Amino acid sequence: MEKIRLGRTNLMVTRSSFGALPIQRLSFEESKNILRKAYDNGINFFDTARAYSDSEEKIGYALSDVRSNIIIATKSHAKDKKTLLDHIETSLSKLKTDYIDILQLHNPAILPDPNDDEGLYAGLVEAKKRGMIRFIGITNHKIKNALDAADSGLYDTIQFPLSSLSADVDLKLIEECKKRDIGVIAMKALSGGLITNAASTFAFLRQFDNIVPIWGIQKERELDEFIALEKNPPILDDAMWKIINKDRAELAGDFCRGCGYCMPCPAGIEIPTAARITLLLGRAPYEDFLTDTFKDKMGLINNCIECGNCKNHCPYTLDTPNLLKRELKNYEDFYKVHKK
Numbered sequence: 001m002e003k004i005r006l007g008r009t010n011l012m013v014t015r016s017s018f019g020a021l022p023i024q025r026l027s028f029e030e031s032k033n034i035l036r037k038a039y040d041n042g043i044n045f046f047d048t049a050r051a052y053s054d055s056e057e058k059i060g061y062a063l064s065d066v067r068s069n070i071i072i073a074t075k076s077h078a079k080d081k082k083t084l085l086d087h088i089e090t091s092l093s094k095l096k097t098d099y100i101d102i103l104q105l106h107n108p109a110i111l112p113d114p115n116d117d118e119g120l121y122a123g124l125v126e127a128k129k130r131g132m133i134r135f136i137g138i139t140n141h142k143i144k145n146a147l148d149a150a151d152s153g154l155y156d157t158i159q160f161p162l163s164s165l166s167a168d169v170d171l172k173l174i175e176e177c178k179k180r181d182i183g184v185i186a187m188k189a190l191s192g193g194l195i196t197n198a199a200s201t202f203a204f205l206r207q208f209d210n211i212v213p214i215w216g217i218q219k220e221r222e223l224d225e226f227i228a229l230e231k232n233p234p235i236l237d238d239a240m241w242k243i244i245n246k247d248r249a250e251l252a253g254d255f256c257r258g259c260g261y262c263m264p265c266p267a268g269i270e271i272p273t274a275a276r277i278t279l280l281l282g283r284a285p286y287e288d289f290l291t292d293t294f295k296d297k298m299g300l301i302n303n304c305i306e307c308g309n310c311k312n313h314c315p316y317t318l319d320t321p322n323l324l325k326r327e328l329k330n331y332e333d334f335y336k337v338h339k340k
Contacts, residue, residue, distance in 0.1 A: 255279060
């Protein structure tokens with residue numbers, strides 16, 4: 001499997017890498033099977049986070065015996081130095097390792113002050129000095145924060161949502177990071193599942209020689225698809241651009257990417273699915289969305305208590321409660337027409 005240099009880290013990572021957020025939904029044995037299959041097929045870079053429930057523990061369970069052959073990136077959502085160091089200690093234990101290759105600050109609302117002795121960045125520097133981590137990274141969903149992080153020169157890697165739907169302002173990050181030899185890790189390369197032709201966004205991102213997509217993989221067939229694409233990389237030709245431009249036209253504007261930062265919902269609403277059901281109905285087989293069970297799940301939107309948790313945690317600043325109400329109305333109209 002082809003590898004590229006991840007910026008100034010000099011880490012050689014596979015151009016298709018493994019995003020381990022979805023494995024928190026699997027059992028330990030299911031996770032082990034899919035992680036080992038990824039490793040056996042050449043994937044050497046695995047990205048997780050302290051906030052992804054038991055994802056770190058599952059990676060440790062599945063891959064600790066081949067630790068020297070893989071590269072692990074994890075994240076901390078800490079707000080201060082002490083908590084950050086505590087998070088790193090926990091991650092090391094869960095991952096069954098004595099070092100983390102890349103420790104990333106997990107989507108901070110503002111960039112930390114590097115001159116604050118008790119701040120997050122000071123914690124990263126200390127962790128690196130103590131050998132707990134090798135490189136310093138940051139993830140973000142806001143382009144200004146990502147560009148400011150690149151300009152600061154403080155981060156070895158930057159993780160940001162990048163796909164064939166990305167706007168020009170987002171793609172600017174790729175160029176700015178290349179100038180500074182910063183590794184670029186692309187999350188949400190399938191835009192939360194709304195890009196249904198993986199080959200199109202695969203080909204789009206492959207044109208950049210400094211991007212590593214971390215594909216969020218939950219099912220073996222998803223892994224098989226990316227292994228196959230790596231064996232025979234699709235070309236970004238006119239046919240691919242036709243697919244991409246169609247997606248861009250259909251998915252223009254603000255929409256839920258399904259990142260899950262809004263969860264859990266106290267009313268039990270499955271927000272990442274419910275908030276984009278209109279798009280899912282139009283871009284995927286819709287029969288599973290017409291079951292009584294799913295209809296009941298959508299009905300939970302009526303139980304919204306207006307707590308504001310989802311809106312306050314949305315990295316795209318969506319008005320999630322009102323979006324959910326509109327999506328419920330659209331779903332009910334669709335259900336009436338298509339339910340036999």
